[in-house]
Amino acid sequence: MESAVQQSGSRLRLVLASFGLAVGGMVLGIVLLLGLFLAVLVPLGIQPSPTDGLVISLVLFQGIAFPGIAILYFRYKGRSLRQFVPVAIPGLRQVGIIIAAWIGALVLVLVGANVVVNLLGTEPAANAASQTAAENPEFIPFLIPLVFLLNAPGEELLFRGVIQGLLRERFSAAGAILLATASFAPIHITALIGSIEAALVTITILSIPSIVFGAVYEITDNILVPTLVHGLYNATLFVGLYFATTGG
Structure with missing residues (x-):
């Protein structure tokens, strides 16, 4: 039986490994x-356009790097990633959870963003992907499928399936969700445009949907559920951006 010191050491190593996976995916x-x-x-003298660059980033980061770092870690540990991350076609109950979590995340972010901005007195930083989409609204309909095919699956596999799943072995559900969020939200700083204060506001706001994604994964034990909630959440933001920029 582990002593309190051994348990604390194991937890610390697990937290460091989890944050290392997040940083490793970005690197x-x-x-x-x-x-x-x-x-x-x-x-070849090729200069990608901003939209080309966005697609390239999605493919390389969420499509390859995030799953890749998870695969490499599990191979190093001699464990099966496929067995570790549960995946199944959502049933009727889980579909209801997906819809409720999707709407709930949007409402909570809307309310939470107003509270955070009022408390800190700083507007959120701009997101490079959102800025590119706003400057090229005709690209948004093509971007939305990529949200479901690359963005949401890649991030949920790494941050919920792997990181939160690993943390759950040593921490409570709430602790694992919060620690996974602490690795998920700050990673987005590389895609933010603005001051450090504005970036901190955005990271704080990003923590809200991350907690929702983590909660539904804990409730359903099915990685497809937070993946679909995440995809619907991001897609809704892009649809709103499309109508805001085109006026139609």
Whole structure:
């Protein structure tokens, strides 16, 4: 039986490993991005447009780097990622949870954003992907499928399926959700435009839907549920952005 000191040490190592996975996913994505530019695009004289760059980032980060770092970690540990992360077609109950969580996340973010901005007195930082979409609204209908195919699956696999799942082995459900959120929200700082204060406001706001995603994963034990909630949440934001920028 582990002593209190051993338990504390195991928990600390697990937290460090979890945050290391988040950072490792970002680092691997950056390495892939630099490799693509230096080995392919620059020699061929190709200059990607902002929308091309957004698609490339989604493919390399959420499509390859995030799942890739999870696979590498589980191979290193000699464990099965497929068995560790439960996935199933959502039943009727889970569909209801998906719809409720999707709407709930939007409402909570709307209320929470107003509270955070009023308390801190700073507007949120702009998101590079949202800014690119706003400047190219005709691209948004093509971006929405990528949210469901790359963005949500890649992030939920790493942050909920792997990181939250690992933390759950040593922490309570609430503790695992909050720690996974503490790794999920700050990672987005690389995509934010603005001051440090504005970035902190955005990270705080991003923590709200992350907690929702973590809660539904804990409730359903099915990675498809937070993935679909995440996809619907992001897609709704992009649809709202489309109508706001086009006026139609």
